[in-house]
Amino acid sequence: xxxxxxxxxxxxxxxxxxxxxxxxxxxxxxxxxxxxxxxxxxxxxxxxxxxxxxxxxxxxxxxxxxxxxxxxxxxxxxxxxxxxxxxxxxxxxxxxxxxxxxxxxxxxxxxxxxxxxxxxxxxxxxxxxxxxxxxxxxxxxxxxxxxxxxxxxxxxxxxxxxxxxxxxxxxxxxxxxxxxxxxxxxxxxxxxxxxxxxxxxxxxxxxxxxxxxxxxxxxxxxxxxxxxxxxxxxxxxxxxxxxxxxxxxxxxxxxxxxxxxxxxxxxxxxxxxxxxxxxxxxxxxxxxxxxxxxxxxxxxxxxxxxxxxxxxxxxxxxxxxxxxxxxxxxxxxxxxxxxxxxxxxxxxxxxxxxxxxxxxxxxxxxxxxxxxxxxxxxxxxxxxxxxxxxxxxxxxxxxxxxxxxxxxxxxxxxxxxxxxxxxxxxxxxxxxxxxxxxxxxxxxxxxxxxxxxxxxxxxxxxxxxxxxxxxxxxxxxxxxxxxxxxxxxxxxxxxxxxxxxx
Amino acid sequence: xxxxxxxxxxxxxxxxxxxxxxxxxxxxxxxxxxxxxxxxxxxxxxxxxxxxxxxxxxxxxxxxxxxxxxxxxxxxxxxxxxxxxxxxxxxxxxxxxxxxxxxxxxxxxxxxxxxxxxxxxxxxxxxxxxxxxxxxxxxxxxxxxxxxxxxxxxxxxxxxxxxxxxxxxxxxxxxxxxxxxxxxxxxxxxxxxxxxxxxxxxxxxxxxxxxxxxxxxxxxxxxxxxxxxxxxxxxxxxxxxxxxxxxxxxxxxxxxxxxxxxxxxxxxxxxxxxxxxxxxxxxxxxxxxxxxxxx
Ligand code: HEM
Numbered sequence: 001x002x003x004x005x006x007x008x009x010x011x012x013x014x015x016x017x018x019x020x021x022x023x024x025x026x027x028x029x030x031x032x033x034x035x036x037x038x039x040x041x042x043x044x045x046x047x048x049x050x051x052x053x054x055x056x057x058x059x060x061x062x063x064x065x066x067x068x069x070x071x072x073x074x075x076x077x078x079x080x081x082x083x084x085x086x087x088x089x090x091x092x093x094x095x096x097x098x099x100x101x102x103x104x105x106x107x108x109x110x111x112x113x114x115x116x117x118x119x120x121x122x123x124x125x126x127x128x129x130x131x132x133x134x135x136x137x138x139x140x141x142x143x144x145x146x147x148x149x150x151x152x153x154x155x156x157x158x159x160x161x162x163x164x165x166x167x168x169x170x171x172x173x174x175x176x177x178x179x180x181x182x183x184x185x186x187x188x189x190x191x192x193x194x195x196x197x198x199x200x201x202x203x204x205x206x207x208x209x210x211x212x213x214x215x216x217x218x219x220x221x222x223x224x225x226x227x228x229x230x231x232x233x234x235x236x237x238x239x240x241x242x243x244x245x246x247x248x249x250x251x252x253x254x255x256x257x258x259x260x261x262x263x264x265x266x267x268x269x270x271x272x273x274x275x276x277x278x279x280x281x282x283x284x285x286x287x288x289x290x291x292x293x294x295x296x297x298x299x300x301x302x303x304x305x306x307x308x309x310x311x312x313x314x315x316x317x318x319x320x321x322x323x324x325x326x327x328x329x330x331x332x333x334x335x336x337x338x339x340x341x342x343x344x345x346x347x348x349x350x351x352x353x354x355x356x357x358x359x360x361x362x363x364x365x366x367x368x369x370x371x372x373x374x375x376x377x378x379x380x381x382x383x384x385x386x387x388x389x390x391x392x393x394x395x396x397x398x399x400x401x402x403x404x405x406x407x408x409x410x411x412x413x414x415x416x417x418x419x420x421x422x423x424x425x426x427x428x429x430x431x432x433x434x435x436x437x438x439x440x441x442x443x444x445x446x447x448x449x450x451x452x453x454x455x456x457x458x459x460x461x462x463x464x465x466x467x468x469x470x471x472x473x474x475x476x477x478x479x480x481x482x483x484x485x486x487x488x489x490x491x492x493x494x495x496x497x498x499x500x501x502x
Numbered sequence: 503x504x505x506x507x508x509x510x511x512x513x514x515x516x517x518x519x520x521x522x523x524x525x526x527x528x529x530x531x532x533x534x535x536x537x538x539x540x541x542x543x544x545x546x547x548x549x550x551x552x553x554x555x556x557x558x559x560x561x562x563x564x565x566x567x568x569x570x571x572x573x574x575x576x577x578x579x580x581x582x583x584x585x586x587x588x589x590x591x592x593x594x595x596x597x598x599x600x601x602x603x604x605x606x607x608x609x610x611x612x613x614x615x616x617x618x619x620x621x622x623x624x625x626x627x628x629x630x631x632x633x634x635x636x637x638x639x640x641x642x643x644x645x646x647x648x649x650x651x652x653x654x655x656x657x658x659x660x661x662x663x664x665x666x667x668x669x670x671x672x673x674x675x676x677x678x679x680x681x682x683x684x685x686x687x688x689x690x691x692x693x694x695x696x697x698x699x700x701x702x703x704x705x706x707x708x709x710x711x712x713x714x715x716x717x718x719x720x721x722x723x724x725x726x727x728x729x730x731x732x733x734x735x736x737x738x739x740x741x742x743x744x745x746x747x748x749x750x751x752x753x754x755x756x757x758x759x760x761x762x763x764x765x766x767x768x769x770x771x772x773x774x775x776x777x778x779x780x781x782x783x784x785x786x787x788x789x790x791x792x793x794x795x796x797x
Contacts, residue, residue: 028757031747031751031757034750041736042783045737049731063787249631258627261518314724422727445705
């Protein structure tokens, strides 16, 4: 309570009287801060972000002591960068706050009234009555051109006073709204920075899997808190892979031959061989178990994750384990796709490509169950130590390939689904404020806003309309607008046709 | 012939039409570029006018090409870099022709636009595969589609904005000195010609904002991380920030002239970096990229 009291009693006005405060409220300052951020971003594109310094040095990276000193591989988490972002945020917050006060006070409206300088003078030459002209013009603006009146009060109703009318969404408020929304995006980034963490998990079919993150958010980390096991489990009911039949294109790589294709001297062809299976989708049928009950079921796929208790689970990849039989040996050799396998009696090592299984969506619209197979290669090292690979072809399940008189059989395989998961409380705020910022920005920029200050007086006993028009938004077209206005004014001032019976 | 073989030979036929038409479009943009350059050198209106008419022809043919591609792939034709470069080239030319209608006999800014449209077509044709590829699982996203369409559209709009800016900066000094130019620009129309540059950047800015937002939304759905600071992402953020600096500078009375113009041109340079030069500086300094995605 005392804190609240102190806050209330604090002399806020003194801050607003400070010079530095006004510097922070200036547009120039924001351009400078934006420029400083650009400088950091550029440095961040030069040095690979998120890399390990050892990898960097191993890959031949230069300026390593410089990189280590300034922490250039983690540039966007360094205090100096965060401070720059904070300064821009403060700038934005002060700007929007001051703008808010200004918009509320409608000061600009009053100055416009006082400093009325007409940019158009349109004679209303037929109708002799000033009062009628005043009412007529008012009607046109209101009914035909759909303007809102901004000034109220009887003293403003009279002929000769400046009236201010407006049409369209107020661009000032829209500008204000998207700047505020951008400020809220900064809050979202901060929440991500402090509280987000991510990790991965491998699920084998039909096994209850506990979720024990190894990662911890910056916030928890800074308080020395370790990761905590989540209070639910996941079961993978099924892992599904789908492939598209994708015929390779016979198309030259070198530029001259490509020109030859353009000239019609060379044909392009699609080559159909069965090996060209292109991944279409990976899906995991998941069940969330809390206590002893399944509380949620969902089949996730890439681009369609599972959300549960603030954590999002993504289909990231998969693992494939193979069991290989050699001749009639009942003991099966276990290996993983992509790894090399030593087979007794075979000179070299066997290497298996991705196991193709699941459904094949063929070009002609039909589907087919794939008989599981792996592309197999033999890796041999020659006497000088150079390795040499030889394609052995497809190893289909329960069929064999012969290498060095050994029969290699793919007996069994097991697939596991690899998920990544992430907790990020910044995302909902970013969704809301991002969409709000884009909406307001689009309305402001693509829309149309008109403000007119006008007065009616007379010169040489002829009433005339003096007006000043201000437009914003790409849809606003001053020329067209004046044309429309003239058209309506002409209609209003048309002499009554005496020949036509009333 | 089996059903499948018929399908494949049909696809190969369509693809070869696609490729040849694309070369033809590049050639038309090239012809238009040459005529714009002749206009620059001779200061005659005729070649400028012809260049614009040819560019119209190119744009209409190109629209046919984009439709053909849509038919070939049975999907929105913006997914591979081959396709999005084509979209970019077309959008830049269309944007230019749209704003150019209002000017009488000002053709100079067509040079950069025609050059970039042609360049984008040739870059796609010479370095990318034209195959109508199935999309890998991460790319099968509504967000990804919008991401490409809007980001590339905004880039196209920025190209036109920058080309007007360059012409303005090049011509203004001689006009101020009272030296007439013969390019249809005079003291009366100079500022309203230049105003288009700001309007275009203003138009492009929300598009790029959508582009970045949809990219982040897509990354969030596909990889579970809305931002990863890889060079391509970061360059698009740089482009966005530099254009924000430009739009703000225009509101600062003292900066409205030259400094603002420089920001517009810088924004354009950043955009080109996003496209092709992403790791160029790193390579120049001999710094390795550890990221797979950083093409
Ligand atoms: C990431 C940060 C920012 C972005 C993306 C941004 C974006 C924009 C854009 C696109 C415009 C031009 C369109 C329009 O006139 O409505 C604009 C105008 C403006 N911005 Fe920002 N802005 C940012 C930060 C700031 C900050 C920190 C300030 C505070 C000084 C500021 C103050 C203004 C003002 C005064 C205008 C002119 C509005 C008018 O025409 O009345 N902006 N901003």
